[in-house]
Amino acid sequence: xxxxxxxxxxxxxxxxPEKIMAKHPGVFAITGPQQYENxxxxxxxxxxxxxxxxxxxxxxQGIKLTPRHYAYLKISEGCxxxxxxxxxxxxxxDLVSRPAADVLREAEQLVAAGVKELLVISQDTSAYxxxxxYAASRWKDREVRAKFxxxxxxxxxxxxxxxxxxxxxxxxxxDVISLMVDGKVLPYLDVPFQHASSAVLKQxxxxxxxxxxxxxxxxxxxxxxxxxIRSTFIVGFPGETETDFGELLEWLSEAELDRxxxxxxxxxxxxxxxxxxxxxxxxxxxxxxxxxxAHQRAISQKRMKRKxxxxxxxxxxxVGPSGAKGRSKGDAPQVDGTVHLTSRRPLRIGEIATVRIExxxxxxxxxxxxxx
Numbered sequence: 001x002x003x004x005x006x007x008x009x010x011x012x013x014x015x016x017p018e019k020i021m022a023k024h025p026g027v028f029a030i031t032g033p034q035q036y037e038n039x040x041x042x043x044x045x046x047x048x049x050x051x052x053x054x055x056x057x058x059x060x061q062g063i064k065l066t067p068r069h070y071a072y073l074k075i076s077e078g079c080x081x082x083x084x085x086x087x088x089x090x091x092x093x094d095l096v097s098r099p100a101a102d103v104l105r106e107a108e109q110l111v112a113a114g115v116k117e118l119l120v121i122s123q124d125t126s127a128y129x130x131x132x133x134y135a136a137s138r139w140k141d142r143e144v145r146a147k148f149x150x151x152x153x154x155x156x157x158x159x160x161x162x163x164x165x166x167x168x169x170x171x172x173x174x175d176v177i178s179l180m181v182d183g184k185v186l187p188y189l190d191v192p193f194q195h196a197s198s199a200v201l202k203q204x205x206x207x208x209x210x211x212x213x214x215x216x217x218x219x220x221x222x223x224x225x226x227x228x229i230r231s232t233f234i235v236g237f238p239g240e241t242e243t244d245f246g247e248l249l250e251w252l253s254e255a256e257l258d259r260x261x262x263x264x265x266x267x268x269x270x271x272x273x274x275x276x277x278x279x280x281x282x283x284x285x286x287x288x289x290x291x292x293x294a295h296q297r298a299i300s301q302k303r304m305k306r307k308x309x310x311x312x313x314x315x316x317x318x319v320g321p322s323g324a325k326g327r328s329k330g331d332a333p334q335v336d337g338t339v340h341l342t343s344r345r346p347l348r349i350g351e352i353a354t355v356r357i358e359x360x361x362x363x364x365x366x367x368x369x370x371x372x
Contacts, residue, residue, distance in 0.1 A: 002026075006046045010039050012091045019269070033092055034077065069315065069350030070117035070161075070333060071110045075103050075151065079123035080130070081168075083194075084205050084273035085234065085265065088123055097129050100144040100151050101137035107155055116350050117161040117315060119332065120152075126167045149175050156184030161315065163332055165190040169213060180224045186329045187226045193233065196251030197244035200237050203276050214254055228330030230259035235292055236285030237265045239277025245288050249295050258303055259336050260296040264289050297362045304337075304360040311370065314339045314355045316347050326353070328365060336363075343369040 006028035009020055017030040029042035066072065076097040079089050107118055122128065129135075129146030136143035144154055149172060155162045162185040167173060169191050180187040195201050196210045207213070221227055235245065252260070264285040267274045314326040317333065324347045326339045341355050347369070354371030 008039060008042050008046075010035065012088065015091045016269075066333075067317070067349065068114050069317075070119060071115045072119045072121050073103065073107055073110070073155075074098075074121050075125065075128050076122040076131075080127060081124060082205055082272075084203060084276060085237065085268070085271055087268055087270045090270060092123065095124065095127055095131045097132050097146055099132070099135070099137040100129075100146045100154065101139040103151060104139050104144065104154055107158060111158045111160055114350065115160065116352065117163060118155060118158070119163045119165060120155065121165045124166060124168055125164060126170050126173055148172065149179075152176055152179055152185050161186050161329070163188050163190075165332070167191050169193075169207065169216065174216065174219070177220050177223050177227070180227065187224050188228045188230070188330055188332070189220070190230045190332070193231045195233060195237065195244075195248055197240070197247040200240055200244050200248075203239060203273070204234075204237065210251055214251070217255055226329070228258045229255075230261075230332070230336065231257050232261040232263065233292065234263050234265050235288040236280040236282075238267075238273055238279050240265075240280055240288075245291075249292065252292070252296060252299065256299055256303060257296075258300070258330060260292075260300075261335065262289055262292050262296075301360075301362045304362065304365065307357045307365060308360060310357050312339065312355050312357060312365070312367070314341065314353050316349055316351045316353065319347050319349055326355075328355075337365065338363075339365045339367065341367050341369055345372075 007024075007026075008029045008031070009027055010031045010033075012033050013020060014030045014032040014035070020027060020030055028046060029038075031038040031042065076095055078093040078095045079086075080095045082089065110118065126148050128148045128151060132146045134145045134147045136145045139154070144150055152162065152164065156179055164176070164185060167189055173189070176185070179185045193213070194204060194206055198210065201207065201210070217229065220229070233248065235248075265273075265280065267279065312328045314328055316324055316326040318325040323340060323342050326341060327333065327336070328339055331337050331339070339355060341353070343353070347353065351372070353369045355365075355367040356370045357365050357367040359366050
């Protein structure tokens with residue numbers, strides 16, 4: 001803060017400003033989630049605006065912080081789940097879905113502004129519309145229900161990449177796979193499984209039928225062979241035993257997920273899980289984290305090698321003097337891998353090229369552009 005000037009903290013943790021101020025008393029302002037006006041007020045206090053009709057004209061698609069060619073599209077706020085490790089419902093409340101027409105209107109504006117990839121997000125994307133009882137809203141010449149499948153189908157009609165994040169494995173997710181097979185949405189699912197031990201999942205208040213989940217993963221891949229599945233897991237959850245952790249590693253070997261992130265359990269203030277069982281020692285958490293990542297790295301390497309010789313559509317994120325970087329349909333920005341590529345002609349950021357994959361490493365692809 002001393003080096004960079006005034007700092008504004010906003011988001012979930014802003015709902016507990018006293019904790020932030022106790023640790024960082026020099027923070028200029030603190031706002032809670034979705035408090036856009038308060039953020040702007042703080043900015044204007046730090047830098048009083050001058051009237052300029054040219055720079056104050058906000059474009060129809062609004063102002064976004066991502067590059068021009070992709071954008072996050074939030075379809076709901078809050079969550080009805082009560083996972084014991086999470087305090088989001090306390091901070092953001094229960095699920096509140098946006099009417100489908102509102103979401104589609106924003107998507108249309110983003111696409112008109114040059115966005116080539118829509119990343120659909122929320123705290124629980126697949127629960128979208130349950131709070132609205134799937135009520136329909138008027139979009140163009142038709143009624144569109146506030147239902148996950150209906151919304152995904154409509155978003156696919158814009159002709160851009162549509163990537164689904166934070167999808168809980170509810171039964172109706174099986175229906176979305178058909179949209180992936182038809183090319184309406186990307187063959188990509190971000191499903192937060194969190195663990196595989198039934199004992200740990202029960203303590204987490206998460207779905208615990210992991211054998212059934214494995215069957216569904218096999219069915220998804222049978223229907224859509226190009227499907228990429230990403231997930232996140234927690235190690236060191238209170239009471240997690242070595243047996244529990246071993247079950248997780250075995251499950252990962254069976255599931256062969258494409259992309260995996262792992263977090264060491266943190267006792268977030270107010271989380272029910274903190275009082276469920278004895279905490280796992282920090283050194284054990286660290287050891288299990290490294291073991292899981294090494295285990296998954298071998299799985300990832302195996303799956304990545306299957307792509308050698310194939311042709312992949314790649315969206316260009318960066319262009320440099322000696323090559324470019326992009327992402328395949330199986331790579332979300334910032335959390336997944338990268339495609340490193342060479343090209344006979346200069347590439348443009350946001351362009352989608354066809355790339356022949358020549359070699360791979362544990363997480364990234366390397367290839368040459370063969371089509372534009």
